[in-house]
Amino acid sequence: MSAPEKSKTLKIWLPIVILFVACLAMLGWWMQSKRVSQEQRDEYGIKMSEAEKYLNTREYALALNKYYEAAEVIPSNISAYEGIIRILLQKNRPSDAFNIVDKSANALSPTDRSHLYVMIGNYYYENGDYNRAKEMCQNGIGLGVENMNADLMLGKSLLNLGKINEAKREFELDGYKDADLIEATLLRSYIYSLTDFNKASETLSSVTPADKYTVYYEEFDKVLKSLDTDTKYNSAKLARVFINNGYPWLAVSILEPKESEISEYVEGLYYLGRAYVESGQYDRGIEVLEKSLGLGHMETEILWAMSRAYVGKNDLDSAIKTYSEAVTSAGKDITKDLAEEYISFLLKNKQYLKAGESVTTMLTTAQPAFLYIFGIQSNYELNEYNKIDYYLEQLRKLPLSEDEKKEYLYWNAKIQLKNEELDDMNSTLTELASLDKYNPKYYLLLGRYELEKGDSGSAKDSFKKSIEYDLNNSVTDEALKLLSNIE
Numbered sequence: 001m002s003a004p005e006k007s008k009t010l011k012i013w014l015p016i017v018i019l020f021v022a023c024l025a026m027l028g029w030w031m032q033s034k035r036v037s038q039e040q041r042d043e044y045g046i047k048m049s050e051a052e053k054y055l056n057t058r059e060y061a062l063a064l065n066k067y068y069e070a071a072e073v074i075p076s077n078i079s080a081y082e083g084i085i086r087i088l089l090q091k092n093r094p095s096d097a098f099n100i101v102d103k104s105a106n107a108l109s110p111t112d113r114s115h116l117y118v119m120i121g122n123y124y125y126e127n128g129d130y131n132r133a134k135e136m137c138q139n140g141i142g143l144g145v146e147n148m149n150a151d152l153m154l155g156k157s158l159l160n161l162g163k164i165n166e167a168k169r170e171f172e173l174d175g176y177k178d179a180d181l182i183e184a185t186l187l188r189s190y191i192y193s194l195t196d197f198n199k200a201s202e203t204l205s206s207v208t209p210a211d212k213y214t215v216y217y218e219e220f221d222k223v224l225k226s227l228d229t230d231t232k233y234n235s236a237k238l239a240r241v242f243i244n245n246g247y248p249w250l251a252v253s254i255l256e257p258k259e260s261e262i263s264e265y266v267e268g269l270y271y272l273g274r275a276y277v278e279s280g281q282y283d284r285g286i287e288v289l290e291k292s293l294g295l296g297h298m299e300t301e302i303l304w305a306m307s308r309a310y311v312g313k314n315d316l317d318s319a320i321k322t323y324s325e326a327v328t329s330a331g332k333d334i335t336k337d338l339a340e341e342y343i344s345f346l347l348k349n350k351q352y353l354k355a356g357e358s359v360t361t362m363l364t365t366a367q368p369a370f371l372y373i374f375g376i377q378s379n380y381e382l383n384e385y386n387k388i389d390y391y392l393e394q395l396r397k398l399p400l401s402e403d404e405k406k407e408y409l410y411w412n413a414k415i416q417l418k419n420e421e422l423d424d425m426n427s428t429l430t431e432l433a434s435l436d437k438y439n440p441k442y443y444l445l446l447g448r449y450e451l452e453k454g455d456s457g458s459a460k461d462s463f464k465k466s467i468e469y470d471l472n473n474s475v476t477d478e479a480l481k482l483l484s485n486i487e
Contacts, residue, residue, distance in 0.1 A: 036074055044073045044080075051083055058438045058469055060087050075107035078115065085116055089123045090471055097123075098136075114140035114147040121153050125160075133157040148175045152184055162249040162279065164191060182213045189220065190247065193238055194254050197227055216245065232261050232268060239271040243278065251275035259288070266295040274305045282309040300329040304338060316349060327358065332365040343374040352381040369395060369404045376411045388415060406432060410441045417448060425449055440470035444479050451482075460486050 051066035064087050070080040081104060088097040101116045108116075121136030137154035140147050155170030171188045185207040193200035201224045209217040223241055227234045235258050239251035255262065255272040262268030269292035276285030289306045293299065303326035310319035323342040327334060339362060346355035355378035362371055372391040379387045392415065395408045409432040416425035429449060432442045447462030463483040470476045 036076075040073055044070050044077065047073065048079060048083070051080070055083070055087070060091060060468055063087060071107075075104075076109070078108060078112040081108065081112070081116055082119070085119050089120065092471070092473070094120055094123050094132075110143040111145045111147070114143045114145050114150060117143075118147065118150045118153055121150070121157070125153060125157060130157045130160040134161065146175065148173070148177070148180050152176065152180050155184070155187065159187065159191075159247055159249060160279075162252075164194075164249060164253060167191070179211070179213070182207055182209050182217075186213060186216055186220070187247075190242060190250055193224065194250065197224060197234075200224055232258060232265055236262070236265070236268045236271055239268075239275060243271060243275055248275040248278035252279055252281075263291070264295065266292050266298055269295070270298055270302055270305070273302070277305050277309045277312065280312065282312045285309045300326050300338075303329060307342075311345065319345065320351065320354065324358065327362060334362060334366055336368070336370045339371060339374060343378060347377060347381070350381075352378060356382055356384065356387070367394070369398045369400050369408075372398075373404065373407045373411070380411075380414075385415070385418075402435060406435050406439060406441075409435070410439075410445065413445050417445065417452070420452075422449065422452060438469050440466045440468075440475050440479075442466075443469065444475045444482075447479070447482060451486075456486050 047066050047070035051063045051070065054060075054063035054066060064084060067080045067083040067087070071077075071084070074080075081100065084100055085097045088094070088100070097116075097120050101113055101120065104113060104116070117136045117140035121133045121140070124130070124136060125133035134154060134157040137150045137157060140150035141154065151170050151173055155167045158164075158170065159167035168188065168191045171184045171191070173184075176184045185203060186209075189200045189204040192203055201221070204217060204221055204224065220241055223237050226237065235254045239255050242248065242250035242254075251271055252275045255268060255275065258268070259272065262272070269288055273285045273287075273289035273292060276282070276288060286306055286309045289302050289309070292302050303322050307319050307322040307326060310316075310322060323345065326338060327342060330338060343355050343358065346352075346358065356375070359371060359375040359378050363375065372395050375391045376388050379385075379391070388411070392408070392412055395404075400408060409428055413425050413428040413432065416422075416428060425445075426449065429442060429446055432439065432445075436442065443462045443466035447459040447466065450456075450459035450462060460483065463479045463486075466479045467476050467483075470479070
């Protein structure tokens with residue numbers, strides 16, 4: 001090769017060689033930055049262990065700090081992020097959880113971030129916010145990795161948004177395994193049953209269920225085998241399964257086309273009306289449920305479903321009226337769920353007098369412990385302490401569940417505080433703590449007791465614990481006010 005040719009070749013290849021060497025250097029730097037020393041692993045393990053210890057004792061703030069510290073030691077390990085997200089979701093802070101995942105882009109792999117997005121999506125799904133659940137799952141899928149759990153959750157969210165065909169495509173994807181495969185198969189079977197009972201049955205039998213899914217498979221298999229040529233009854237049977245298992249849009253899909261056929265069939269109208277209500281179509285739900293009221297039985301269930309529709313429409317007066325009618329219809333057979341839902345609704349809307357009167361009325365036909373507890377809650381806001389004393393006395397005579405016992409002790413201590421019976425209150429609080437040492441209501445009352453004893457330092461610590469342990473925001477506002485008075 002001549003000198004000019006060599007020079008020309010060198011000019012062509014030299015930049016390529018330089019770029020290659022630079023890439024190797026960058027790769028070496030990247031590998032070095034990703035390398036984790038044994039010292040870092042040890043430190044990470046210690047901080048994770050400390051975080052788990054704090055989490056087990058529900059000291060969430062301390063646990064969070066340790067998880068954050070662990071994430072700083074090894075930013076590429078998902079375990080600390082899982083702990084952070086888990087706590088933030090327990091404390092009902094999904095927006096903060098999302099920000100954590102969003103900011104972890106440079107530290108975590110796409111697979112890990114996809115998993116965290118699904119954790120947040122699952123939170124939204126469990127709280128009935130299906131649009132946000134869908135968005136989180138789409139974020140997880142959009143990272144370009146295979147995450148069948150994200151696809152399953154996306155399908156479930158779509159199903160609860162009435163997008164049945166889109167949901168079906170998600171459940172028909174290949175790649176599901178273990179519990180995800182079992183659930184996806186069950187949901188495919190549900191959807192197939194809308195048009196083809198045989199296909200639904202064959203799909204259901206293609207997988208052997210396990211754990212919690214066994215009962216769902218057995219239930220649906222029994223229903224599918226009971227179907228005959230009566231489309232009216234078949235549709236109602238299937239709708240009942242769909243609604244009870246949390247998929248009202250499927251019930252709407254199978255019953256809505258048969259509305260004229262079921263015009264004299266109370267169960268069919270009830271399930272259609274309830275499906276409308278639970279899918280957010282409140283006016284249609286009320287319309288159908290009103291038709292079913294004149295057909296005979298199921299009056300309590302129909303009125304209860306109508307009450308929820310009026311709540312959804314923010315129609316306070318109509319909701320109170322229909323709840324009251326549902327309670328009257330139930331009589332001595334009233335369930336705790338109905339009573340609790342009605343009284344809680346009244347208290348939330350500051351209808352204290354109506355709540356107190358309703359409890360008094362309910363107690364004329366039945367005297368379960370939970371009614372006395374609701375009576376105490378209602379009358380406390382009315383300063384009706386004579387009634388509260390009576391209800392507490394009745395509770396002392398009844399066998400109580402653990403949760404009822406904790407509520408009884410809480411209210412007993414609260415009344416003892418009002419009456420300045422501090423020694424008795426101390427004994428009551430001790431008993432409450434023996435049942436549940438992480439009870440936020442206990443620490444709220446303990447703080448108030450310590451204030452009465454002049455120990456503001458201990459009271460401050462107790463109020464902070466009540467806030468720390470309060471996952472349902474039942475006492476946080478009150479504790480913050482008391483804390484601000486001290487600080």
